Amino acid sequence: MKKILRKKSFLQWVKRLESYKIYAPMKDDDFWNFALINNPKDLNLNHSNTVLSPKKIIFPQREVILEFSTSNDSELEVKEILPEEKASIIFGVRPCDARAIPLMDKVFGGDFTDPYYWKRRDKTILVGLSCNTPPSSNCFCLSVEGSPHSKEGLDILMTDLGDKYYVESLTKKGDQLINLAKNLFEEPNAKDNKDLENIHKDSEKKIKRQIQDIKNIPAKLKEMFESPFWDEESLSCLRCGICTYLCPTCHCFDINDEIISSSPLKGKRVRTWDNCQFPDFTMHSSGHNPRSDRASRLRQRILHKFQYFIEQYQNYQCTGCGRCISKCPVGIDIIEVLNKVENYGT
Amino acid sequence: MEHNAYIPRLAKIIQIKEEVSGARPIKTFRTQFLNKNDFAFHCGQCTMLSVFGKGESMISISSPPLIKDYLQFSILKMGRVTSALHEMEVGDKIGIRGPYGNGFPIEDWKGKNLIFIGGGIGLAPIWSVLQTALGKKQEYGELKLIYGARTSKDLVFKEELKELKKKMIVHLSIDVEEPEWEEFIGFVPQNVTDKKPSPKNAITITCGPPIMIKFVIQALKDLEFEDAQIYTTVENKMKCGIGKCGRCNIGMHYVCKDGPVYSWAELKKLPQEY
Ligand SMILES: Cc1cc2nc3c(=O)[nH]c(=O)nc-3n(C[C@H](O)[C@H](O)[C@H](O)COP(=O)(O)OP(=O)(O)OC[C@H]3O[C@@H](n4cnc5c(N)ncnc54)[C@H](O)[C@@H]3O)c2cc1C
Ligand code: SF4
Ligand code: FES
Numbered sequence: 001m002k003k004i005l006r007k008k009s010f011l012q013w014v015k016r017l018e019s020y021k022i023y024a025p026m027k028d029d030d031f032w033n034f035a036l037i038n039n040p041k042d043l044n045l046n047h048s049n050t051v052l053s054p055k056k057i058i059f060p061q062r063e064v065i066l067e068f069s070t071s072n073d074s075e076l077e078v079k080e081i082l083p084e085e086k087a088s089i090i091f092g093v094r095p096c097d098a099r100a101i102p103l104m105d106k107v108f109g110g111d112f113t114d115p116y117y118w119k120r121r122d123k124t125i126l127v128g129l130s131c132n133t134p135p136s137s138n139c140f141c142l143s144v145e146g147s148p149h150s151k152e153g154l155d156i157l158m159t160d161l162g163d164k165y166y167v168e169s170l171t172k173k174g175d176q177l178i179n180l181a182k183n184l185f186e187e188p189n190a191k192d193n194k195d196l197e198n199i200h201k202d203s204e205k206k207i208k209r210q211i212q213d214i215k216n217i218p219a220k221l222k223e224m225f226e227s228p229f230w231d232e233e234s235l236s237c238l239r240c241g242i243c244t245y246l247c248p249t250c251h252c253f254d255i256n257d258e259i260i261s262s263s264p265l266k267g268k269r270v271r272t273w274d275n276c277q278f279p280d281f282t283m284h285s286s287g288h289n290p291r292s293d294r295a296s297r298l299r300q301r302i303l304h305k306f307q308y309f310i311e312q313y314q315n316y317q318c319t320g321c322g323r324c325i326s327k328c329p330v331g332i333d334i335i336e337v338l339n340k341v342e343n344y345g346t
Numbered sequence: 347m348e349h350n351a352y353i354p355r356l357a358k359i360i361q362i363k364e365e366v367s368g369a370r371p372i373k374t375f376r377t378q379f380l381n382k383n384d385f386a387f388h389c390g391q392c393t394m395l396s397v398f399g400k401g402e403s404m405i406s407i408s409s410p411p412l413i414k415d416y417l418q419f420s421i422l423k424m425g426r427v428t429s430a431l432h433e434m435e436v437g438d439k440i441g442i443r444g445p446y447g448n449g450f451p452i453e454d455w456k457g458k459n460l461i462f463i464g465g466g467i468g469l470a471p472i473w474s475v476l477q478t479a480l481g482k483k484q485e486y487g488e489l490k491l492i493y494g495a496r497t498s499k500d501l502v503f504k505e506e507l508k509e510l511k512k513k514m515i516v517h518l519s520i521d522v523e524e525p526e527w528e529e530f531i532g533f534v535p536q537n538v539t540d541k542k543p544s545p546k547n548a549i550t551i552t553c554g555p556p557i558m559i560k561f562v563i564q565a566l567k568d569l570e571f572e573d574a575q576i577y578t579t580v581e582n583k584m585k586c587g588i589g590k591c592g593r594c595n596i597g598m599h600y601v602c603k604d605g606p607v608y609s610w611a612e613l614k615k616l617p618q619e620y
Binding site for chain 1: 350351352353354356398399400401402424425428439441555556581582583585586588589590591592593594595596597598603617619620
């Protein structure tokens, strides 16, 4: 379904969606971040890239998975805690962040479906916004099979045409949102379609950074497992973990028990994001650690994204948002690393 | 509704046996589920054991699948969870989720000679498959166990081993000399080299610390075992057990799901990072 929505009608549309929880980028201090919108008036789509991707709404940084307690007669009780199920809409999702979600679906689906993830995922509608200008100077979506107007993972893609939005619904969930305010939408005319095409084409030209020849990378990485290259590239890494915490596709987590009282026992089991750049991530209790140095941990981050994930799911586990580059305190740049891989030893 | 994979089922400890005391204590626990359920598993599979308030640990089931009344685990005291388990008493409750992992391809081994090679607590993960093969002795060729520990006190299943000697060949070893010890003195891989098991129609199943496994494989290769005849289990730090938390991988494999059992033919193709 392809529609036009006047910008002046946008607020009205959002008001009609009041039965949903609405998330959108909000500016707090200097940063943009996805937050729950209480007043539709707060919603504005002029955001640059958010610090964290909307991944955190479907897969929160911290969530309780169960509670345990012993009652007075010392019976142990374990209670499953599943997230509440209210339907949500996320507005202003960048196409790269949207593409990360089907990748997470693969991880949290499969042989063992993850009920915590899917409870939220099934109830979340993703409304994307094309990037007419790249929100970051390190955007490289085109190199990883994406684009600034990719529809993958989205229910609706909106494109800013100046005084109106081009609104393309891509799924039944998307159609529903438009149908809730049918009278606000118009049919696109030939000029709108032409404008859309031009804006999309132009937006691609504005992406400056690229990985040279990504097709060769997975095989090259496989050959380079033992290479001293990883020592050289990782020397400056502080193992702060920013690169993976900010990544829209990273899914690694930890599970720990938190005690509220020890007698009678009362507490919860909590899942939190974890990080392959931390030495502790893989360290056994014995002290043995298969990835004990920075080199093996950088290698893991790169190979997981550009070799293992491809082998497992036939996709790169990177959507080119550029956050890990912009925010790394020591300037480790995944594009540079991959371009060096491409040319290594030749 | 589908069972939530993260929610353990409650079980009661019905028996605790001290296998090894001292600085590296090992205890064997038998547990029974509080509610009747359909828990079924294969030899070599593991479960996530919960001590509520402490966390979870991946532990191999050391009883054979044929035994339905209880599940048995032999546990070396290491950190938070395993220490808490060591403090538990009969009647205390734990959580169990699983079973996880691929298990041993025991059906494919029918008619073959099986050589079990273990070090320290590493006998526990192969005890289930050993007992299963022993129970169906007529379906397999010769059964042999080569097992060792640091000292005679560190050997697990001491009484069971005495019984076992009546039923199959058992070669024991300890790392350093002790007055009463009449069997091999030296590391497990050296004992393998010393006993020279024949590769003919044989499968070896080995489990122990990473360094022992490495040298056992070397010893077996020297004895001209093929890569596909050598099976081992891999241990990596685990949290979810279901291929999602991302920490137990070797290359694209998640050991919790795709392992922990590998033939050397399979394992050597993966990045050597475990
Ligand atoms: C497939 C498999 C089978 C195993 N079978 C047995 C067995 O039969 N008997 C036995 O005694 N031990 C076994 N282990 C090792 C056992 O899981 C660890 O010793 C145990 O998890 C340590 O937990 P802790 O809380 O006491 O230590 P801590 O140091 O407090 O560990 C914190 C957490 O990290 C994780 N962790 C740390 N080290 C390991 C490790 N080596 N392996 C897996 N997770 C780890 C656990 O989730 C643990 O709760 C097995 C490990 C694996 C991977
Ligand atoms: S953000 Fe940079 S310094 Fe921090 S862990 Fe990642 S690569 Fe290392
Ligand atoms: S333990 Fe989580 S992926 Fe294997």
